[in-house]
Structures are given as structure tokens and as C-alpha cells.
Amino acid sequence: MAEQNIYGNRLHVRKDKTNPRRLAILSLLLFSSKPGWPMLLAGIVLVVAAVALHGWAAGYLARAGYAEREKKLTIRGPYRHNRNPYYLAQVMMDAGFFLLAGQPLFLLLYLPIILTVYNRWIANEEIFLEEEFSEEYRALKR
Numbered sequence: 001m002a003e004q005n006i007y008g009n010r011l012h013v014r015k016d017k018t019n020p021r022r023l024a025i026l027s028l029l030l031f032s033s034k035p036g037w038p039m040l041l042a043g044i045v046l047v048v049a050a051v052a053l054h055g056w057a058a059g060y061l062a063r064a065g066y067a068e069r070e071k072k073l074t075i076r077g078p079y080r081h082n083r084n085p086y087y088l089a090q091v092m093m094d095a096g097f098f099l100l101a102g103q104p105l106f107l108l109l110y111l112p113i114i115l116t117v118y119n120r121w122i123a124n125e126e127i128f129l130e131e132e133f134s135e136e137y138r139a140l141k142r
Contacts, residue, residue, distance in 0.1 A: 032101035039099045046096030050089045053078060057085035073133045075140055083140065084125075087118045 035043065060077035078085035091114060098106050129137045 032103060035099060035102035039102060039104065043096045043099030046092050046099065050093035050096060053085055053092065054089035057089065073129070073136050073140065075136075079140075084118075084122055087122065091115075091118070 057078045060074050060079060082088055091111075094110065094114065095107060098104055098110065126137075126141075
């Protein structure tokens with residue numbers, strides 16, 4: 001359930017942290033086919049890399065202070081290389097789960113859907129960031 005807080009004259013909506021999508025993918029693991037060693041290894045590498053990227057990104061947001069992160073633009077760490085490391089980490093983790101489940105073809109169905117959803121979220125976030133940080137954010141985009 002989304003939690004709403006007022007920040008000045010803006011409304012802040014926190015995304016749901018329960019991650020039903022990830023629970024569905026993990027459920028798929030229960031009924032999966034046995035992946036071969038290459039697919040199993042690739043899945044493990046993707047999940048571990050995704051967890052590391054997610055932690056790295058969270059660490060840089062924590063340094064700015066979670067309450068202050070809407071007042072400061074984070075441009076260090078993974079944000080120097082990718083404007084959306086959380087989303088990248090989530091897609092990597094989900095892809096790793098599909099490989100661990102021995103279902104790589106499900107990615108053909110999953111990726112277009114999740115990338116469409118993330119593109120919509122990113123577009124909304126970029127509007128906010130350009131309004132809030134103007135030239136500093138445009139420089140980061142370049």
C-alpha cells in the first residue's frame with residue numbers, strides 16, 4: 001500500500017515495498033525445470049550482481065540522508081554511470097531468477113512489460129527531477 005507524505009507543496013508517494021512481482025517469480029522457482037550448470041551459474045551471477053548494485057545505490061542515497069534525498073541530487077557512485085540503478089538492479093535480479101528457474105524464455109514475455117512500466121515511472125521521475133534540480137539534472141543526463 002502506498003504511503004503518502006507532504007513535502008512542502010508536493011505530494012510524495014512511496015512505492016509498495018512488498019514486491020508481489022518478485023514473490024511470483026520466486027514461486028515459479030518451486031515449479032521450475034532444472035536449469036543446466038551454465039544457466040544456473042548465470043542466474044547466480046545476475047542475482048548477486050543485482051544485490052550488490054542495489055546495495056551500492058542504497059548506500060549513496062543513505063549518505064545523502066533519506067529525508068534529504070529530495071533536496072539533493074545524488075550524482076556519485078552508481079548514479080554517475082546510470083540514472084536508475086535501482087531499476088537496473090531489479091531487472092537484473094528478475095532475469096537471474098528466471099534463469100535459476102530454468103525458464104529463460106519467460107524473459108521474452110516479462111521484459112517488454114516491465115520495461116514499459118519502468119519507462120513510465122522513469123519519465124515521471126525525470127519530470128520531477130528537472131523541475132527540482134533543473135540545470136544540475138540536465139548536466140547529469142548528458
